[in-house]
Amino acid sequence: MHTNFSHEQLQDPTIARADAMLKRCVHCGFCTATCPTYVLLGDERDSPRGRIYLIKEMFEQGAVTPPITHHIDRCLSCLSCMTTCPSGVDYMHLVDLARVRIEQKGRSPGQRATRWLLAKVLPSPGRFRIALLFGWLARPFRGLISALGMKTGAAALALVPSRLPPRRAPKHEPVVRPAGEPVKRVALLLGCVQEVLQPSINQAAIRLLKRHGVEVMMPSGEACCGALQHHLGRENETQKAARRNVDAWSSAFREGRLDAILTTASGCGTMVKDYGHLLARDRGYAERATEMSRLTRDITEFIYELGLLPPLAWTSLRVAYHPACSLEHGQQVGNEPRALLIQAGYTVLDVPESHICCGSAGTYNLLQPELAGQLRERKLKNVASVRPDLIATGNIGCITQLERGSAVPVVHTIELLDWATGGPCPKPLEKLKDKVHPIESLMQLAGAR
Numbered sequence: 082m083h084t085n086f087s088h089e090q091l092q093d094p095t096i097a098r099a100d101a102m103l104k105r106c107v108h109c110g111f112c113t114a115t116c117p118t119y120v121l122l123g124d125e126r127d128s129p130r131g132r133i134y135l136i137k138e139m140f141e142q143g144a145v146t147p148p149i150t151h152h153i154d155r156c157l158s159c160l161s162c163m164t165t166c167p168s169g170v171d172y173m174h175l176v177d178l179a180r181v182r183i184e185q186k187g188r189s190p191g192q193r194a195t196r197w198l199l200a201k202v203l204p205s206p207g208r209f210r211i212a213l214l215f216g217w218l219a220r221p222f223r224g225l226i227s228a229l230g231m232k233t234g235a236a237a238l239a240l241v242p243s244r245l246p247p248r249r250a251p252k253h254e255p256v257v258r259p260a261g262e263p264v265k266r267v268a269l270l271l272g273c274v275q276e277v278l279q280p281s282i283n284q285a286a287i288r289l290l291k292r293h294g295v296e297v298m299m300p301s302g303e304a305c306c307g308a309l310q311h312h313l314g315r316e317n318e319t320q321k322a323a324r325r326n327v328d329a330w331s332s333a334f335r336e337g338r339l340d341a342i343l344t345t346a347s348g349c350g351t352m353v354k355d356y357g358h359l360l361a362r363d364r365g366y367a368e369r370a371t372e373m374s375r376l377t378r379d380i381t382e383f384i385y386e387l388g389l390l391p392p393l394a395w396t397s398l399r400v401a402y403h404p405a406c407s408l409e410h411g412q413q414v415g416n417e418p419r420a421l422l423i424q425a426g427y428t429v430l431d432v433p434e435s436h437i438c439c440g441s442a443g444t445y446n447l448l449q450p451e452l453a454g455q456l457r458e459r460k461l462k463n464v465a466s467v468r469p470d471l472i473a474t475g476n477i478g479c480i481t482q483l484e485r486g487s488a489v490p491v492v493h494t495i496e497l498l499d500w501a502t503g504g505p506c507p508k509p510l511e512k513l514k515d516k517v518h519p520i521e522s523l524m525q526l527a528g529a530r
């Protein structure tokens with residue numbers, strides 16, 4: 082793509098970086114076919130190519146106009162376009178630059194207030210718990226709130242679970258050791274929203290890792306990865322969150338060997354794998370952040386590399402695996418979760434349009450509820466077409482988005498792997514327990530024949 086930046090403009094490091102990224106786009110349009118918003122709306126300005134033009138215009142003219150903000154805000158950052166693009170356009174970092182610029186120059190006071198609130202509440206487990214309680218009490222007034230035009234408020238109430246999660250976070254030992262000499266030593270990022278909404282996911286992860294002979298540390302000081310603030314274009318807060326985690330993991334390093342940093346929410350994994358880029362210009366952190374990113378693995382990647390223990394049960398459960406965009410496109414981890422589920426004995430079904438986002442996308446389902454709702458309906462229709470017993474996915478955002486409206490339970494992939502190798506049945510699957518049988522009963526059956 083031809084750009085028209087002046088010499089002075091190119092002295093600005095942000096514009097120089099954007100210029101290099103913009104120039105890689107050859108306008109071929111391959112990305113449009115896999116872009117969820119273009120598929121839904123058919124508007125070029127809601128396609129990756131159209132957004133790249135808008136970003137070029139914004140930086141060239143130095144003005145953030147309402148139409149530019151509107152179409153960039155509609156982007157899910159699902160990164161499906163990066164998987165498709167044959168020219169290697171770094172859309173992820175390009176749209177990040179655009180979001181930061183829009184946040185600085187293109188927000189109305191009302192938008193600023195809403196986004197400030199989200200950035201303060203969601204990453205803080207304490208504040209998030211209080212917000213959930215208020216949200217739960219306000220649920221009956223959702224229609225009124227919607228009628229008053231408070232669409233983010235109404236969308237947030239729709240996502241509040243019908244049963245409030247536990248009032249307190251589960252207590253984790255700082256280090257969980259396996260029986261015998263550990264085969265690996267890892268730090269586990271517990272995260273923020275997931276640990277409040279579904280603490281059972283990290284509990285399953287810890288059990289599974291311990292069973293595989295892995296020592297699991299939860300270093301004090303680690304907290305939200307910064308992905309939520311990042312989605313909101315709040316650069317300083319994102320960097321602050323990244324620095325805090327780099328410091329926490331650096332202390333873990335000083336205490337001994339660390340083979341990997343594991344994430345159980347793929348949105349967090351994509352963020353942490355990008356810490357090296359995020360802090361590249363920070364001399365005090367760049368090197369360590371790059372090392373932390375290099376060490377980061379989604380938990381399914383790690384277990385796949387380690388080798389899954391044989392399952393202790395056999396099952397006829399049909400699993401619709403939903404690949405979270407942050408895992409499939411953001412981290413290019415596509416095969417491992419599917420392969421592990423098959424190794425664990427589940428029947429994994431191919432869902433049509435599996436590459437299309439479910440509409441969760443960080444804070445997207447709060448800020449763009451109409452489009453997010455359409456994407457959820459489309460996803461659930463595709464899932465229903467393969468008649469599964471349940472949906473498995475690797476991101477808390479997708480779980481929350483899909484379980485509202487899904488006819489079948491939605492669980493984290495790691496809960497299924499834990500169950501198959503000796504862990505308890507995940508709560509949402511209690512009714513499906515009779516479809517799982519101890520492996521000895523299969524052997525007895527084979528012997529009888």
Ligand code: SF4
Pocket residue numbers: 115116117118119127128129132155156157158159160161162163172
């Ligand atoms: S990130 Fe997703 S929504 Fe945004 S332009 Fe790319 S494919 Fe479209």
Ligand code: SF4
Pocket residue numbers: 105106107108109110111112113129130133162165166167168169170
């Ligand atoms: S596929 Fe890549 S090169 Fe082609 S229009 Fe999209 S972003 Fe540009």
